Amino acid sequence: MAKVTKKQAKDALEKGIKNVTEDDLKTVFNKRDEIEEKFKGNGPLGKFIADLKILFSIIQDYISGEYREIPWYSIAAIVAALLYVLNPFDLIPDFIPVVGYVDDALVVAACLVLVRQDLHNYADWKKKNT
Numbered sequence: 001m002a003k004v005t006k007k008q009a010k011d012a013l014e015k016g017i018k019n020v021t022e023d024d025l026k027t028v029f030n031k032r033d034e035i036e037e038k039f040k041g042n043g044p045l046g047k048f049i050a051d052l053k054i055l056f057s058i059i060q061d062y063i064s065g066e067y068r069e070i071p072w073y074s075i076a077a078i079v080a081a082l083l084y085v086l087n088p089f090d091l092i093p094d095f096i097p098v099v100g101y102v103d104d105a106l107v108v109a110a111c112l113v114l115v116r117q118d119l120h121n122y123a124d125w126k127k128k129n130t
Contacts, residue, residue: 004091009106012091013114016080017073025075028082029059035082043098044105045085051112055082058122067125074118081111 028035039045039052055078061067062075084090085104094100112119 004103010110013110017076020076020079024079028079044101048108070118074115077111077114
């Protein structure tokens with residue numbers, strides 16, 4: 001069974017970031033239910049369900065124009081990570097039970113590390129504006 005390293009996950013994320021477009025932002029948002037379904041349960045993605053909610057919230061506020069105090073690079077990282085989760089044929093194909101989501105979890109974790117400060121800034125903004 002192929003093992004995925006943190007470096008491979010980070011490299012996959014970096015590659016995805018370079019290719020993200022505004023249309024990808026809308027694609028991810030429109031496929032929210034499908035993405036959320038992959039995070040449900042006790043699999044490798046399950047521990048990121050709370051993070052997923054904040055990622056979708058920031059995407060929604062970015063699309064609506066309500067929150068633009070985040071670099072495009074960070075938005076692209078979030079979208080790239082979620083597109084990666086959506087892709088069933090990534091480093092480890094998703095159809096392999098349980099193990100198929102390990103690489104997805106590593107990519108999401110790499111994304112969260114990369115955008116940590118931007119997520120904190122967004123959470124502070126959200127508290128002040130709700």
